[in-house]
Amino acid sequence: MPTHHLGRDRPDDRPAARRIENEIPEPMIERRTLLAAGAALVLARATPASAQGVDTTRATAFIQSTGQDLVAAINSNAPVAQRRERVAAVLRNAVDVEGVGRFILGRWWRQATPEEQAVYLRLFEEILIRNLSARFGEYQGVRFSLGRSQQRTEDDTLVNTVIERPNSAPFSLDWRVGEVGGQPRVVDVIAEGTSLRLTTRSEYSAVISRNGGRTSALLDAMRNQVAQLAAREGR
Amino acid sequence: MRPFRPIARCLPATLLALALLGGALTGCATRPPADDPEALEEFRATNDPIEPWNRAMYDVHQAIDTVVLRPVAVGYRAVVPGPVRTGVANALSNLRSPVILINDALQGETQRFGTTLGRFLLNTTLGVGGILDVAEDLGLPEHSEDFGQTFAVAGVEEGPYLFIPILGPSNPRDLLGYAADIAADPFTWLTFGNRDLAETLQYIRAGATVVSTRESLLDTLDDVQRTSLDPYATLRSAYRQRRAHEIANRPGARESAPQGLGTGLGAGLGSATPDTAQP
Numbered sequence: 001m002p003t004h005h006l007g008r009d010r011p012d013d014r015p016a017a018r019r020i021e022n023e024i025p026e027p028m029i030e031r032r033t034l035l036a037a038g039a040a041l042v043l044a045r046a047t048p049a050s051a052q053g054v055d056t057t058r059a060t061a062f063i064q065s066t067g068q069d070l071v072a073a074i075n076s077n078a079p080v081a082q083r084r085e086r087v088a089a090v091l092r093n094a095v096d097v098e099g100v101g102r103f104i105l106g107r108w109w110r111q112a113t114p115e116e117q118a119v120y121l122r123l124f125e126e127i128l129i130r131n132l133s134a135r136f137g138e139y140q141g142v143r144f145s146l147g148r149s150q151q152r153t154e155d156d157t158l159v160n161t162v163i164e165r166p167n168s169a170p171f172s173l174d175w176r177v178g179e180v181g182g183q184p185r186v187v188d189v190i191a192e193g194t195s196l197r198l199t200t201r202s203e204y205s206a207v208i209s210r211n212g213g214r215t216s217a218l219l220d221a222m223r224n225q226v227a228q229l230a231a232r233e234g235r
Numbered sequence: 236m237r238p239f240r241p242i243a244r245c246l247p248a249t250l251l252a253l254a255l256l257g258g259a260l261t262g263c264a265t266r267p268p269a270d271d272p273e274a275l276e277e278f279r280a281t282n283d284p285i286e287p288w289n290r291a292m293y294d295v296h297q298a299i300d301t302v303v304l305r306p307v308a309v310g311y312r313a314v315v316p317g318p319v320r321t322g323v324a325n326a327l328s329n330l331r332s333p334v335i336l337i338n339d340a341l342q343g344e345t346q347r348f349g350t351t352l353g354r355f356l357l358n359t360t361l362g363v364g365g366i367l368d369v370a371e372d373l374g375l376p377e378h379s380e381d382f383g384q385t386f387a388v389a390g391v392e393e394g395p396y397l398f399i400p401i402l403g404p405s406n407p408r409d410l411l412g413y414a415a416d417i418a419a420d421p422f423t424w425l426t427f428g429n430r431d432l433a434e435t436l437q438y439i440r441a442g443a444t445v446v447s448t449r450e451s452l453l454d455t456l457d458d459v460q461r462t463s464l465d466p467y468a469t470l471r472s473a474y475r476q477r478r479a480h481e482i483a484n485r486p487g488a489r490e491s492a493p494q495g496l497g498t499g500l501g502a503g504l505g506s507a508t509p510d511t512a513q514p
Binding site (some may be wrong): 049106131135192193194198199201202204205206207218221222225 | 272274277281461462463464465467468469471472473476480481483
């Protein structure tokens with residue numbers, strides 16, 4: 001259990017998280033990673049409360065362009081910090097960070113103070129971005145294409161894509177797209193039936209429950225995670 | 236003559252007994268107070284009433300994994316060339332075919348039944364005992380099926396979540412299914428007229444399955460350990476979602492290689508398992 005609780009919303013930790021620069025992240029592996037990163041991507045968009053169904057064609061076009069932007073950013077030759085900024089811009093634009101973040105925090109959202117909520121959302125977004133930027137190396141050469149099936153559900157649309165990386169078996173990733181404020185937004189990423197937003201919700205809730213219901217314990221753990229991801233990116 | 240008791244056959248019963256005993260002894264997770272409906276709802280949805288015991292078993296598993304399973308898998312990957320590992324994984328998948336076939340039939344999945352039968356015949360012959368997956372190239376993709384899934388299709392509830400050392404995430408339904416898989420597997424009973432030989436082959440198969448499965452999960456599990464704020468909770472959630480997905484048999488869904496056990500880590504982290512198929 002973390003000893004310092006309530007690292008309460010130090011408004012200054014963002015700069016710390018942003019410090020890192022350059023370099024090629026070590027190549028790491030496979031699917032889960034990709035999954036996690038991809039999922040992270042997708043995740044960001046979930047807005048369960050406000051998301052609405054999106055036309056399949058529109059959702060597909062949205063994922064197509066978002067995916068191309070991400071792949072271009074990952075595969076570019078720019079310094080890591082610059083690529084990270086590009087990825088961050090794409091994600092902020094494509095993912096419903098607040099909706100997904102609130103969904104993941106679930107019942108703890110209402111128990112958190114407004115300051116905690118703000119810090120949480122900032123850390124959550126940072127983790128989404130850094131989950132990708134810490135893996136630029138291993139994703140080098142990544143390609144993606146639209147898969148066979150797109151399906152419309154009541155609340156949103158699932159867009160299937162196939163992710164290919166050199167020396168890895170291709171795998172399929174489903175993007176859940178909802179409509180938030182009139183725009184299509186990614187609300188979840190699903191790999192072989194495993195939803196990133198559900199898995200993360202379970203993870204975060206366990207951290208809070210096991211620390212006496214203190215949201216601050218989760219925030220500490222998230223800060224720690226950002227620092228670790230940042231360190232990997234620097235390698 | 237020595238009793239014919241392959242470890243693979245005794246293991247589930249022993250582990251189940253251990254898990255149940257443990258659950259009875261050390262108890263249950265604290266149930267949230269009745270005046271907190273959200274907490275109660277989460278408690279119910281998490282489906283882990285003996286969480287303290289399961290977490291203890293997870294720690295036991297992690298210790299075994301750190302000292303034995305993972306190092307062996309790392310060594311296996313380092314020493315054995317990729318194509319050979321793929322061949323091993325293919326051969327193990329092929330050996331599971333009869334059990335998959337039985338479960339395809341029990342679930343009334345006629346098309347899948349045909350696919351499994353075709354794969355088994357082609358891969359066993361043209362594929363040299365299953366080492367080469369020629370059927371995949373001929374348009375017969377692999378899928379997994381097991382008694383745990385068949386029980387689920389028949390309406391059996393999963394029961395409380397269980398974490399079993401070495402096997403990994405499970406539940407009473409999948410554990411029982413695992414035992415049924417072994418009992419229904421003709422390779423469990425074939426002796427080729429030589430019991431000692433048959434027993435030796437059983438051990439080799441069980442050992443190879445553990446090593447090959449763990450190797451296929453190396454990157455996934457390393458990643459979970461490195462990035463999850465609570466790996467136990469992440470694995471629990473991933474396993475349950477993954478099983479629900481496997482049980483549903485949605486048309487067109489991609490599935491991972493069936494070399495795994497039908498319960499435990501091999502089944503719970505499908506996002507990673509297909510990696511075995513790569514060079």
